[in-house]
Amino acid sequence: MNEGKPSKVQRGRLRKPATIDIVSRLERVDASLSPAERRVADIVTADYEMATRMTIAELAARAEVSQPTVTRFCRTLGCTSFSEFKISLATTLTVAAVYLRSERIFDDDAGQLAHTVMMRAAGAVRECLDQLDTAALGKAIDALAASHRIDIYGQGGGSAALVEDAKLRLFRLGLPVSAYQDGHQQRMSAATLRPCDGVLAISNSGRSKTVVEAVEIARSFGAKTVAITRPGTPLALSADIAILVTIAEGTDVKIPTPSRYAHMAVIDTLAAGIAKKMGDRSRDALRRVRYTLARIGVAIPTPSTDPTPLMPKHDTEE
Amino acid sequence: MNEGKPSKVQRGRLRKPATIDIVSRLERVDASLSPAERRVADIVTADYEMATRMTIAELAARAEVSQPTVTRFCRTLGCTSFSEFKISLATTLTVAAVYLRSERIFDDDAGQLAHTVMMRAAGAVRECLDQLDTAALGKAIDALAASHRIDIYGQGGGSAALVEDAKLRLFRLGLPVSAYQDGHQQRMSAATLRPCDGVLAISNSGRSKTVVEAVEIARSFGAKTVAITRPGTPLALSADIAILVTIAEGTDVKIPTPSRYAHMAVIDTLAAGIAKKMGDRSRDALRRVRYTLARIGVAIPTPSTDPTPLMPKHDTEE
DNA sequence: GCCGCAGATGAAACAAAATTACACGTATTG
DNA sequence: CAATACGTGTAATTTTGTTTCATCTGCGGC
Incomplete structure (x- = not known):
């Protein structure tokens, strides 16, 4: 449409924010928060997951403060806007929050259970990588x-x-x-x-x-x-x-x-x-292993239920 | 204005979204995307990080589609709104972003390698959870x-x-x-x-x-x-x-x-x-297993190198 | 004691962003 | 060749977030 204005706005928001970990920053600035901002912080820390899903109005209502206060709270935390705060929070959150809260989630249906177990699994791998x-x-x-x-x-x-x-x-x-x-x-x-x-x-x-x-x-x-x-x-x-x-x-x-x-x-x-x-030595071994397994697949034809008996498409070795 | 509607909206958004891993879902539904939606997907996949910082207008402009198309794209992915999509994406990101680029990173030192392998592992678990x-x-x-x-x-x-x-x-x-x-x-x-x-x-x-x-x-x-x-x-x-x-x-x-x-x-x-x-039946079994393992730990005292030989603090069963 | 100032806070106007409603064009099928 | 379904954009509408400004409170100086 036009050229001058949007690009400037874009440049501002699309730049990667300096903030890496909102949660730890929140703890750090905790002392310098005003009473109203503190209330906002309380709501946020009570349930990070939910905080990412709330609108500014909802968050303000829960904290019993005005919406501008929430915006100010975000600024105090180093974000330029409420949306940036939410995104930063969500990015920070990833595994950590769910992983940490997982004990609680446990009582529900199979889906919840899977969520808990698998997030813990993914979290463990991540944790491992972090400290490796x-x-x-x-x-x-x-x-x-x-x-x-x-x-x-x-x-x-x-x-x-x-x-x-x-x-x-x-x-x-x-x-x-x-x-x-x-x-x-x-x-x-x-x-x-x-x-x-x-x-x-x-x-x-x-x-x-x-x-x-x-x-x-x-x-x-x-x-x-x-x-x-x-x-x-x-x-x-x-x-x-x-x-x-x-x-x-x-x-x-x-x-x-x-x-x-x-x-x-x-x-x-x-x-x-x-x-x-x-290098090549192992590649060769791997190739031979795969090849042989494929050959065995040929030698022992699978029953009629198998759509592609001759050459398994997927990882024959499992 | 009225009373019934807002609460309903709230209830809808604050409910935990079914979507766990937007990125893998995006790949999965790729085929069923309409041309315009595909263009949106392209922009998103080109830079997930940036996608989380864009407004619907910016994203629409980049993809050269209308804003409603972006909203429809989000719905196709199982999100109820664009904001939910952004949050889900941001939540997914930390793990998934690198996971996707992993093939390329392979040639470097042990750290790089570990990163590749572990992100793939974590990604696999997430992918699994998403499609479960x-x-x-x-x-x-x-x-x-x-x-x-x-x-x-x-x-x-x-x-x-x-x-x-x-x-x-x-x-x-x-x-x-x-x-x-x-x-x-x-x-x-x-x-x-x-x-x-x-x-x-x-x-x-x-x-x-x-x-x-x-x-x-x-x-x-x-x-x-x-x-x-x-x-x-x-x-x-x-x-x-x-x-x-x-x-x-x-x-x-x-x-x-x-x-x-x-x-x-x-x-x-x-x-x-x-x-x-x-329920209790299994808990009892688990307790007995742990107890017995701990007893064995006592019966066979570990050598002097062991700081706490009597009662292993951590998961004795591994 | 009272004036005035600084900081915190909210109300309301304002601006931005996202969604809905609707209309148009295109492809597909009977 | 309709008729229908689908994909898409435009414009109106609603929702959401931000700015402006007024009010309140507490505090120190006159």
Whole structure:
């Protein structure tokens, strides 16, 4: 339509706001808030999620203040407008708020439940990424990629699946890898390791006696030991390279712990890093694995229910 | 003015929106978009961040469509208003924005790699949540919670770990559960099932011949069968209750597939739902499991490196 | 004690933004 | 070749947010 005015307005609003985390800023300026603004802050902090869905009129009504006061409140927080405040809040919120409040949401239907569980899962992965020590990760990738042989240790229910998964991830790359969940086997295998070998130990609690012992045995024989565990635990202290992950456990025993997702993510990252490091060698192995699986699909034709029996389109290996 | 209307409007907006992940929804409905809506989608996907800061007029101008078209676009995406769309987008953003660009980021250091892998993982879970059929989920929870005995079937590398994990989740609740990855065992076990029993089959590809057969056998004996798989696959068609999950596979073979995270999330949700359904019965089982594990911790004192050997503070079961 | 000032707050006018209603054009089908 | 359905834009309307200005309150100086 015209040219001068809109562009100026645009430039102002479309610029990325300096504010990163409204929630923490809110806490920071809390002291300098006027009484009326404080009331607004109270309403907002009471339910961030809802605050993002309210209009300025609703928020004002709830806080029992006038609408201009709400606008002023937003300005105090460093936003230029109420809408910017809402967007910033929503952006800040993402996983964190839902994740934190999740204990409460628990009682409802399957949808609510799924929301809780899955947001926690996604949150755990994110949390893990936030706190990840990339230097340690890099060293772990180097160490494992250079290993002639890799042992994976884990103990306890949750770790069983993880260890199994880790084995597959590395195995697919053509690495000679073994996984042990039994304490005796762990120690026995550890005793046969050599300096050119590697160990990957997985334990959320970091207190599994057999795993820690096996790691120490492996170290005494010169093998490089990598641990995925919680900081400050025996396992973290005894491994050469510790990849530390702290995930807040929910208090509700009925929801499975989300830390598994974080561990799995670390394992995947290790696997991807090793694959990259190994370059063509691993790619070749991966190709051969896929090819063979596809061939098996051909050799054993699936029953009539299968629409495309000859060549599975999707990830044959699952 | 009047009294009935405003409250109704309020109620509508403050209700939590069904939409969880706008970005993945946007991709999913892409085909059913009209030309003008497509143009809006293009502008939005070009820069999500900026989209959250734009007014409807700006967005319309950029997409070269009228403002009502933008509103219609939002409705198509399941939002009731443009503002809701913006908020949903902003909420989605932090996780999803990077997730989408992830293929490109791949070549760098360990940090970059971790970012890619983990964002994909978190994205997979979110994507899963967004497309989840909660009705099917609810039915699955009911069916499994009512089962006297539960068999879990899966085949192939990736599923092995998942099946193991699923077994543990249900086992912890005090349910009599068995997991089989071997085809023969699956069929044999399926043949011993009765109408009061349940089956949980897990397969991303949905084409595992043995799993499909085992499910069909189980059904023929009257057991309730639940499948977690991809839509339109043989497994999805043969199970009583199909929980369908479509996760885009990455093109880079070196990065492990993120669909496992989604499956795990579904399993966790099932477990949480069953736990809730069973109420005190499962809580008791969980408590006993934890207690016993703690006792074992006492009976086998950990070495001196362990700061708190008597009573592990964190999740002893991992 | 009272005047005047500074800051906080709300009412109301105003401006911006979003939605609705409606009309027009195009494609599709009987 | 209607008739209908669909997609789209224009314009009116409603909703939402911001600015302006008046009022109130508390506080210090005269």
